Amino acid sequence: MVNNIVSEFVKSAPPYNFGIGDTHKPFRPGITSAIEMHKNENPFGVSPKAAAAMLNACGRSNRYPDITALKLRKKLAILHNVTPENILVTQGATSALAFIGDMFIKPGSEVIVAPPTYPNYYNITKKNNGKIVEVPVGSDYRPDFEKMYDAVTDTTRLIFLCNPNNPTGTICDDKKLIEFIHKVPEHLVVVVDEAYFEFIDKPDYQSMISQISDNLNLIVVKTFSKIYGMAGSRLGYAISNREIIGYLNTDAVGFCCNRVALEGAEAAVDDKDFVEYTISHNKEGRDYLTREMENLGFNVWPSGTNFIFFDAKMPPKYMADELYTYGVNIRGDFPMCRISIGTMEQNRIAVAAMKEIVKNYKSEVR
Numbered sequence: 001m002v003n004n005i006v007s008e009f010v011k012s013a014p015p016y017n018f019g020i021g022d023t024h025k026p027f028r029p030g031i032t033s034a035i036e037m038h039k040n041e042n043p044f045g046v047s048p049k050a051a052a053a054m055l056n057a058c059g060r061s062n063r064y065p066d067i068t069a070l071k072l073r074k075k076l077a078i079l080h081n082v083t084p085e086n087i088l089v090t091q092g093a094t095s096a097l098a099f100i101g102d103m104f105i106k107p108g109s110e111v112i113v114a115p116p117t118y119p120n121y122y123n124i125t126k127k128n129n130g131k132i133v134e135v136p137v138g139s140d141y142r143p144d145f146e147k148m149y150d151a152v153t154d155t156t157r158l159i160f161l162c163n164p165n166n167p168t169g170t171i172c173d174d175k176k177l178i179e180f181i182h183k184v185p186e187h188l189v190v191v192v193d194e195a196y197f198e199f200i201d202k203p204d205y206q207s208m209i210s211q212i213s214d215n216l217n218l219i220v221v222k223t224f225s226k227i228y229g230m231a232g233s234r235l236g237y238a239i240s241n242r243e244i245i246g247y248l249n250t251d252a253v254g255f256c257c258n259r260v261a262l263e264g265a266e267a268a269v270d271d272k273d274f275v276e277y278t279i280s281h282n283k284e285g286r287d288y289l290t291r292e293m294e295n296l297g298f299n300v301w302p303s304g305t306n307f308i309f310f311d312a313k314m315p316p317k318y319m320a321d322e323l324y325t326y327g328v329n330i331r332g333d334f335p336m337c338r339i340s341i342g343t344m345e346q347n348r349i350a351v352a353a354m355k356e357i358v359k360n361y362k363s364e365v366r
């Protein structure tokens with residue numbers, strides 16, 4: 001009955017489904033459930049400090065939260081060496097990205113992306129009747145800044161750069177990115193999505209937060225979903241200059257971060273032990289999976305994240321479907337496979353299953 005009044009975006013946008021295919025092959029005998037290695041979550045749980053604070057906050061849920069999230073912004077400001085006025089706290093990075101799209105994309109505005117990259121940038125652009133301009137990554141799976149610069153036109157309004165990039169896991173040259181951000185014209189905004197930044201294993205690598213200034217149209221987007229293990233609590237934030245944050249705040253009138261998540265996040269920022277634990281165990285898993293997959297003859301992209309992009313030398317969907325039968329859920333709907341790093345036990349189960357799949361595949365195609 002409402003078909004003729006529903007917006008074209010809602011009718012045409014695919015539902016977000018984490019790449020879960022329409023059907024799964026049945027599990028092999030003895031397997032009753034699948035390990036979730038397809039959503040880049042934190043397999044080590046939620047920050048214990050955050051969990052305790054969230055439990056505590058439940059009892060005060062009759063009270064509205066501080067809708068300005070000031071306490072959390074103050075903590076984040078210290079963490080990132082900015083001011084609280086440089087930060088907007090949102091319901092997950094997803095909301096921050098949506099507000100940015102609402103604010104800058106008008107019908108016909110061009111939005112540059114470097115595929116393969118985070119699919120949500122496409123939806124945000126489509127929703128606001130913008131036009132996606134694709135500048136594919138180079139053969140090293142890193143953005144080609146010269147080509148991106150050449151793709152800028154008078155109608156470009158946003159450039160979405162995911163660094164480290166999802167799904168490839170690769171990081172770009174930070175010096176080149178800084179140069180690029182300062183070179184692009186002022187009629188557009190560069191959005192650097194640093195959802196996975198903490199997993200980068202290079203001590204001197206620069207976050208683009210270091211470049212935030214009054215004269216630069218730059219927004220950095222961050223999340224509590226990955227490093228703090230709070231994906232279920234839906235909390236993220238945007239960091240930019242005061243003018244941009246001021247406008248974003250206006251758009252974010254429907255502000256709806258909940259008290260439980262906010263208080264959890266305030267505690268999570270202080271939970272250095274959990275952050276270190278996550279980083280070191282993620283690295284152990286990343287090294288292990290990389291080594292084992294290379295031993296299997298796969299092409300494995302160097303990852304600066306909590307997931308790995310790899311070419312298993314067979315169709316990605318085939319690998320993902322087969323792995324599922326062994327109880328391991330990964331993404332097979334990108335140009336290559338993407339596996340989220342799990343606990344070592346989960347990683348070992350995944351590798352054992354991959355070994356079987358490779359063996360069977362070789363005998364099938366022989």
Ligand SMILES: Cc1ncc(COP(=O)(O)O)c(C=O)c1O
Pocket residue numbers: 039040091092093094095118162166193195222223224225231234235236
């Ligand atoms: C690159 C990237 N940006 C943003 C998000 C969304 O994060 P959030 O859970 O905070 O909405 C994700 C989620 O996986 C992501 O991969």
